[in-house]
Amino acid sequence: MAGAQTDEPSRRPIPLTNSTKSPRTERGERTRRKILDAARAEFGSRGFADTGITEITRRAKVALGTFYTYFDSKEEVFRALVRDMSEQVKVAVAPAFAEERGTLASEGKALAAFLAFVREHQQVYRIIDEAEFVDPEGFRTHYETTAARIGERLEEGSAAGQMTGAADALERDVRAWAVMGMNVFLGLRFGVWGKEDPQAVADIANRLISDGLKR
Amino acid sequence: MAGAQTDEPSRRPIPLTNSTKSPRTERGERTRRKILDAARAEFGSRGFADTGITEITRRAKVALGTFYTYFDSKEEVFRALVRDMSEQVKVAVAPAFAEERGTLASEGKALAAFLAFVREHQQVYRIIDEAEFVDPEGFRTHYETTAARIGERLEEGSAAGQMTGAADALERDVRAWAVMGMNVFLGLRFGVWGKEDPQAVADIANRLISDGLKR
Numbered sequence: 001m002a003g004a005q006t007d008e009p010s011r012r013p014i015p016l017t018n019s020t021k022s023p024r025t026e027r028g029e030r031t032r033r034k035i036l037d038a039a040r041a042e043f044g045s046r047g048f049a050d051t052g053i054t055e056i057t058r059r060a061k062v063a064l065g066t067f068y069t070y071f072d073s074k075e076e077v078f079r080a081l082v083r084d085m086s087e088q089v090k091v092a093v094a095p096a097f098a099e100e101r102g103t104l105a106s107e108g109k110a111l112a113a114f115l116a117f118v119r120e121h122q123q124v125y126r127i128i129d130e131a132e133f134v135d136p137e138g139f140r141t142h143y144e145t146t147a148a149r150i151g152e153r154l155e156e157g158s159a160a161g162q163m164t165g166a167a168d169a170l171e172r173d174v175r176a177w178a179v180m181g182m183n184v185f186l187g188l189r190f191g192v193w194g195k196e197d198p199q200a201v202a203d204i205a206n207r208l209i210s211d212g213l214k215r
Numbered sequence: 216m217a218g219a220q221t222d223e224p225s226r227r228p229i230p231l232t233n234s235t236k237s238p239r240t241e242r243g244e245r246t247r248r249k250i251l252d253a254a255r256a257e258f259g260s261r262g263f264a265d266t267g268i269t270e271i272t273r274r275a276k277v278a279l280g281t282f283y284t285y286f287d288s289k290e291e292v293f294r295a296l297v298r299d300m301s302e303q304v305k306v307a308v309a310p311a312f313a314e315e316r317g318t319l320a321s322e323g324k325a326l327a328a329f330l331a332f333v334r335e336h337q338q339v340y341r342i343i344d345e346a347e348f349v350d351p352e353g354f355r356t357h358y359e360t361t362a363a364r365i366g367e368r369l370e371e372g373s374a375a376g377q378m379t380g381a382a383d384a385l386e387r388d389v390r391a392w393a394v395m396g397m398n399v400f401l402g403l404r405f406g407v408w409g410k411e412d413p414q415a416v417a418d419i420a421n422r423l424i425s426d427g428l429k430r
Binding site: 031047066067088104113126129130132133140147154157158161162163164170171172174175177178179181182183184185186188189190193200201205208209210211212213214215 | 238262264288326342345347348355357362372373376377378379385386388389390392393394395396397398399400401403404405408411415416419420423424425426427428429430
């Protein structure tokens, strides 16, 4: 409920799955990565219910025992995957803010980067959307974290005099969730379903949040 | 893919489930309504996989044979329910356009009405979101239809001189999907999860799409 307003979720560290099972070596990290990539391909194409652990280990080319070195169950690897995809989205748009943050231009760059990422990783929608049912807490955390990040950037834009300021916490939250919702649906329509040029789509959306629709 | 641009989905009639099974009498229509309402409550609380036809008929207080008079399967009643919820959302926001269409103020009223509807019918999210997996075509049709409707209103707003015009079909689509995505996520955050005043949320969002964020 009020979580997004009071918890500052973007500052909460994203925990690695079950911490007692976190890999301690680089080789362990690579194996965990292989399992997560295989899980992404399997859950992303068949969905949670129709994917078994053996399909994941077969694709990852690891033994079943190795899987259990890193994850306790199918549910746990799914939850880890949701956090992983959330993190990958963040990393994919980060270069948009390398030169400047808190500008409308960098928001446009971030959207173009997100659309390009979605085009290359279409499973991201299926996995995060299925999390609503399989891992509701991870689903909510993903959006609260993303919205908090957007909200901080808009605050920076306001502090820098580029954007109008939010009068209060409600306005801050509404703006952040509005911008996020816009990006998520543009990703579905133009990244997953459509083949339009990401930059052209991002430019139009950026004009909308910059100037509004009022003549 | 290009469906939303070329098919004009909003003008496609929404078919009633299996037309050979459409009720022909008022009493039949009432029974079908009872089954759909029961299906909404059951699918909305347990989800598709964990709901059986007998749970729906028990809640609706109709015999199993009666169910099959109207629907062939659990999948079919779910698909009918997705179309029904899509229609109910449309009906819930329609009064916002009773006095005027194609104005930014009426878009704000529509969002406030949508948020109030979601507050009262929280299952709408779970059902439409689960349609992505159970009834992907219905899921897509719901959003294409809704976006087409928003796109038409923005065109009217532009024709009436209230809003800036879209340069081409891509701009028309991007704007419509952006506004829809914003509304959907504000509904999730402030209608389903939050308890904030729908009118206050809608006012802020309306300023955003009217004036933009640029100082």
